[in-house]
Amino acid sequence: MAKKVLAINPGSTSTKLAVYEGNTCIFKDSVKHDASEISTFERIIDQYDFRKKAIMEALEKADIKVETFDAIVGRGGMLKPIEGGTYAVSDAMIEYIKKAPRGEHASNLGCVLAREIAATIDVPSYIVDPVAVDEMEDIARYTGMPEIRRDSLFHALNQKAVALKAAKDLGKPYKSLNLIVAHLGGGISVGAHQKGRVIDVNNALDGDGPMSPERSGQVPLGPLYKMIFNGDYTLKEIKKKNYGQGGLVAYLGTNDGQEIERRIKQGDEHAKFIFSVMCYQIAKEIGSCATVLKGDVDAIVLTGGVAYDKLAVNLIKERVSFISDILVYPGEDEMEALALGALRVLNGDEEAKIYT
16 A cells, blocks of 8 residues: 655745655645734744644645554755755754754744654654755865855755656666756756765855846855945845845846746847846856766756746757756656655665754
8 A cells, every 4th residue: 555645845934735645646735824923933943833733724624634644744944964865853853953053944844843743643754855955075165265165055855856857767776877957946056966966066045056036146256245345235135136136036127937938029138138148157057067077977957947948948958968968857846855755765765864
């Protein structure tokens, strides 16, 4: 009989739920939370009871019995740097998340919710490939300033899940391949996957790599620190330019891919050019990862929402197709990635790792 798993993915104003029986999704829901109610909680961890109640009510409404689950899996949060994989939720993990030394984020609740719900029915709880996955080689961490090191913070859940899909389609184990995986969403991360480890990747959260629909990506330091120290902008305003108000939205006033596509089809040359700039920068980042892998690249994998856009895919392909074959898996399914990560452990395909 196929194993049954509940996947939980807490977001800033919603909690996504999915129930899988084997590889088949039999239920999916996104429970919306009123922003004004969320704002009453001082810390993310304080939302635990509120979120758990919403989850239980959603399951009850769908007539899904908690007792039928073989495991509960939650989105991993801002944990200490760890290698990729599926982790059993541990006391050490919970304690770290409660203190949140790396920052407050809604995904921090994933492991707490998974464990507490799983404990009521005596089944295991897991997280899968959190944003804190860090498999970078030491040489990739260094910059020209000893005070600043590069951190690994990227779309690990989707990158790893899509890499496994690519490996299956290539008919080879993930750990035998060298892949370049480009997650193209509101943020963009491009990772060099060497034999199952992401040995280098741009920090999509912190102004590294290509610009994206809503993030600036890497910019020259000189003009940036002049902007700051000339008093023209506050630190808060600069952060917004980097994250949330940078990239396409800064140039075009929108991060809506369909809106930008409509403008381009209607002959908006400025929109077409700026969109081409983003794709140019993505291609450069892919080329950079090819040097990390010393040119030994089995495939380039494009994923995320932007990968639905044929113009984007073609603009990237024409610059990087000389490196290797290109595989395209549009969109992302975090719920499937979470569920399949737990199922791999339940089915004995891999062992759960222990967070200490």
